Amino acid sequence: MNGEGKRRIAVTGIGLVTPVGNDRESTWSALQKGKSGGAQIENFDATGFSTTIGAEVKDFDRENAGPCRKLLKGASRAHAYALAAAEEALKDAGIAPNESDSHRWGLAVGAGMMSVDYDDLKVVEDYATEEGQFCPDRLLSDDFPADPINFCRWQSNAGLTVLAKAFGIRGYATSVHTACASGGQAIGSALKALRRGQCDKVLAGGFDSMLNPIGISGFCLLGALSTDNDNPTGASRPFDETRNGFLLGEGAGFLVLEDWSNATDRGATIYAELGGDGNSLSCYRITDSPPDGDGPIQAIEQALKDAGITAEDIDYVNAHGTSTQMNDRSECAAIRKVFESRIDEVNVSSTKSCMGHLIAAAGAVEAAVCCLAIRDSVAPVNANLQHRDPECDVNLVVNESKSVKIRAALSNSLGFGGSNSSLVFLNPERGEK
Amino acid sequence: MNPSSERIVFTGSGIVCGSGATVSEVWARIESGESSIDKFRWERGRVRRYDWDSSNWPCGIAAEVKEDNRTLVPDRKLHKTISRKDMYGIYASEQAIKGSGVLTCRETMTDASRNSFNDRTGLIVGSGGANYHDDYDFLPLIHEAKGDLTGFGRELSNQVTPMWLLRNLPNNVLCHVGIQWQLKGTNACITNQCASSPMAVAESASAIINGEADRFVAVGHDSVLEPEHMLYYETLGLLSREIPKPFDASRSGTVFGEGGGAIILEKQSDAVERGAEVIGEFLGFGSTCEATGTVELNPTGEGLRRAIEEALENAGLVPSDVGMICAHGNGTKASDLTEGLAIESVFGGNIPPVTAFKWAYGHLIGAAGIVDLIMTLESLKRGIVPGVSSFSEVDSQLADFPVGRTHTKLEGDVALVICRAFGGLNVVLAVRGARR
Numbered sequence: 001m002n003g004e005g006k007r008r009i010a011v012t013g014i015g016l017v018t019p020v021g022n023d024r025e026s027t028w029s030a031l032q033k034g035k036s037g038g039a040q041i042e043n044f045d046a047t048g049f050s051t052t053i054g055a056e057v058k059d060f061d062r063e064n065a066g067p068c069r070k071l072l073k074g075a076s077r078a079h080a081y082a083l084a085a086a087e088e089a090l091k092d093a094g095i096a097p098n099e100s101d102s103h104r105w106g107l108a109v110g111a112g113m114m115s116v117d118y119d120d121l122k123v124v125e126d127y128a129t130e131e132g133q134f135c136p137d138r139l140l141s142d143d144f145p146a147d148p149i150n151f152c153r154w155q156s157n158a159g160l161t162v163l164a165k166a167f168g169i170r171g172y173a174t175s176v177h178t179a180c181a182s183g184g185q186a187i188g189s190a191l192k193a194l195r196r197g198q199c200d201k202v203l204a205g206g207f208d209s210m211l212n213p214i215g216i217s218g219f220c221l222l223g224a225l226s227t228d229n230d231n232p233t234g235a236s237r238p239f240d241e242t243r244n245g246f247l248l249g250e251g252a253g254f255l256v257l258e259d260w261s262n263a264t265d266r267g268a269t270i271y272a273e274l275g276g277d278g279n280s281l282s283c284y285r286i287t288d289s290p291p292d293g294d295g296p297i298q299a300i301e302q303a304l305k306d307a308g309i310t311a312e313d314i315d316y317v318n319a320h321g322t323s324t325q326m327n328d329r330s331e332c333a334a335i336r337k338v339f340e341s342r343i344d345e346v347n348v349s350s351t352k353s354c355m356g357h358l359i360a361a362a363g364a365v366e367a368a369v370c371c372l373a374i375r376d377s378v379a380p381v382n383a384n385l386q387h388r389d390p391e392c393d394v395n396l397v398v399n400e401s402k403s404v405k406i407r408a409a410l411s412n413s414l415g416f417g418g419s420n421s422s423l424v425f426l427n428p429e430r431g432e433k
Numbered sequence: 434m435n436p437s438s439e440r441i442v443f444t445g446s447g448i449v450c451g452s453g454a455t456v457s458e459v460w461a462r463i464e465s466g467e468s469s470i471d472k473f474r475w476e477r478g479r480v481r482r483y484d485w486d487s488s489n490w491p492c493g494i495a496a497e498v499k500e501d502n503r504t505l506v507p508d509r510k511l512h513k514t515i516s517r518k519d520m521y522g523i524y525a526s527e528q529a530i531k532g533s534g535v536l537t538c539r540e541t542m543t544d545a546s547r548n549s550f551n552d553r554t555g556l557i558v559g560s561g562g563a564n565y566h567d568d569y570d571f572l573p574l575i576h577e578a579k580g581d582l583t584g585f586g587r588e589l590s591n592q593v594t595p596m597w598l599l600r601n602l603p604n605n606v607l608c609h610v611g612i613q614w615q616l617k618g619t620n621a622c623i624t625n626q627c628a629s630s631p632m633a634v635a636e637s638a639s640a641i642i643n644g645e646a647d648r649f650v651a652v653g654h655d656s657v658l659e660p661e662h663m664l665y666y667e668t669l670g671l672l673s674r675e676i677p678k679p680f681d682a683s684r685s686g687t688v689f690g691e692g693g694g695a696i697i698l699e700k701q702s703d704a705v706e707r708g709a710e711v712i713g714e715f716l717g718f719g720s721t722c723e724a725t726g727t728v729e730l731n732p733t734g735e736g737l738r739r740a741i742e743e744a745l746e747n748a749g750l751v752p753s754d755v756g757m758i759c760a761h762g763n764g765t766k767a768s769d770l771t772e773g774l775a776i777e778s779v780f781g782g783n784i785p786p787v788t789a790f791k792w793a794y795g796h797l798i799g800a801a802g803i804v805d806l807i808m809t810l811e812s813l814k815r816g817i818v819p820g821v822s823s824f825s826e827v828d829s830q831l832a833d834f835p836v837g838r839t840h841t842k843l844e845g846d847v848a849l850v851i852c853r854a855f856g857g858l859n860v861v862l863a864v865r866g867a868r869r
Contacts, residue, residue: 044582045582045583045586046582046586047583047586048582048583048584048585048586048587048588048589049586049587049589050586050589050590074726074727102724103721103739107722111624113563113603114562114563114603114624115563115567115568115601116563116565116568118582121568121569121571121572121575122575122580124565124569124572124661125572125575125576129572129576131573131576132572132573132574132575132576132577133483133572133573134482134483134566134569134572135483136483136484136485136660137486137489137490139660139661139664140489140490140491140664144664146664146665146668148665148668148669151665151668151669152727152728152855154562154563155562155626155727155855155856156560156561156562156563156603156624156625156626156629156799157562157624157625157626157628157854157855157856157858158727158856160625160722160856160858161726161727161855161856161857164722164724164856164857165724165725165726167724168724169722169724170721170722170723170724170736170739171720171721171722172720172721172722173625173720173721173722173856173858174623174625174632174636174720175623175624175625176621176622176623176624177560177603177604177622177623177624178604178607178620178621178622179602179604185621189621189636192636192639192640192643195643196639196642196643198720198743213582213585213586214568214571217571217586217589217593217597218597218598218601219598220586220589220590221589221590221593221594221595221596221597221598222595222598222599223595279618279619279620279621279645280552280617280618280619280620281556281607281608281611281616281617281618281620282611282617283551283611283612283615283616283617284612285612286514286599286602286605286608286609287599295617298552298617302645415604416599416602416604416608417602417604417605417607417608417622418607418608418611418612419604419607419620419621419622
């Protein structure tokens, strides 16, 4: 229990699959060097789209993702990333659900967008349309290749299902989708389930991949993506005056969370204490966060309070920092309001400058980054910043990553739809004084 | 068990489904044993985007929501940026909020008090996933591009609405109900397929107990009523050609419904202070996973048994406290049998009367749990366990299982609401009805 009588929760395992690395340490190493994962899209022919670049996961070994090859049949591209990242996190923690404790294990995931694959839509077009108009009865033709496995893969909780089966998790299980805040909210849900004693250990994280023709279409139609097609590594430049939209990424991040005394009793390596969760709804516009930071401010303040600390204790903020003007300015206004006089001391960076925007996975991956930043006393660089937006006057980590002892780190995620999630991670040495 | 002494009560609800657009309307049809499941016919127009005559389909029946888009959401500007199933959630939320009067006190508040009130008011929505037909907006473009992706990309913005992504965000109801009513506190959009909406209720109650917010609007909404969805459910052997018969020996599957439900949760002390009508009390919940994959279920009902036991323990109840069980009872062979076995394993020879509502308004998927909860509270209020009008003979493997055609008198005031989903998810809510 911590000072306020809340059950203390340790982060004891981390797994990552990202555009800059297919595991935890390679991702973290690339982020510290400020290496970008942006490139021309290879997965499909994107040359006709207004944006032809993205941050794809590269050289991913799908066949060996997760503990069981058979399960991959029901796994989408994002689910395979989730299986690999979750497996790495569990191995890292050195624990896994077994016969005697699987009902005390929970699973909380931020699940990615759920649009149908282009290829499946093409099949509908081939078999069940007339001049592009849908004709339902044609689906009943014996020729229509109805594939129930496709259907299962596409259910809203399909990723949760695949992970639960792969690792044998039989307790509290939930899947949340609040767009770009999903991953952070999933970890928040896990924290609460642990604190109320509903489970002793939780596998928590997020996964997403919208780097497919339909996924990227949605963002192209909205004009949300950077169109710097000749500069993929410099396209994501959060807080830079010249930014022009985000770089779409993909991947997965998972944490193993467990009761603190359980972790110390078994001699586990503890990355950080998951200290607090804050969660608010901006109620402003569907795609934008309000310019004065209302909404994100409440989420950050709640997270600090929940962790039993104040703005004085935070040394690093992993910003949502999508590289869109509305987001970056709103978030900076919120950070300035919360940190007030300490604004020049608190290190801020958006690792989306390297990884791009992992959408529903972003909050989970960036939570992992906060834990690694605490472990190694490094605030990772905010890459690609050349002309700082004067409206984004916060203490950004520019040029190179910075060595700094981090007592506590804050991870922000602000989603389409207005959901804001903030998580606080505490240095494990802090509590042992 | 609830660690704080504060009790969590329900003070208002809203509903829309095939059986009606108010709680009393839906109740009246249940009480008279009338199902809203039937054949249906869509015509391309404002409400539906293609022609579809279900009579050509082998399992072509459903409980369709009849209300027009403008009845559901009067603000027509919004229609361009949301899907029809979002309207069910927005409509039910408005009914629940207005009916409960939970936001009325804001009208006389100072700005500062109102801001802090809004920050302490939460919103959790259980939503379905995407629908296939939302992606059909791309079909004319695919046709025109003749399967060439380069052409598809080039012509994209000329052929498809810029609002496409926004219209199909799974968290649309969260966003728009939030904006409409300025509910700025703890929030989530839960996508646990058929178990989405009871989880929204459970997480809302937990957040009040945890001190994160003082009151919540919990919502569920969904519709899988579309051709491709119907095709795949049928291919998997889950759909019936007739009104579902939960726990019946001759049951043959489920039938789709669609709709939404919303319920207001707040602290009992707040409800008493503002003189609100209390329609029930949240006592506890259980949530488990069977880790069996998408459609497979543990053959003994073990996962559901754990969820029921967890809900009872969390609520501080023993099995004999329960006066009624609102079962998931979707009418499929495997789900009903394992559900019955799980109930038997907890209650032994003393199972309270069991009912299930899917014969009346079909399977509401993401909205099923919250609509079942609302009708359960109505049953408790009236002291009646409604009969299952499609029922004739119990499954031989569930001998003496207390489900029947006729209404029975309720003993006690506590009910369990069971909800199950793909992926082997089970959520069980324990609630107390309002005093009669």
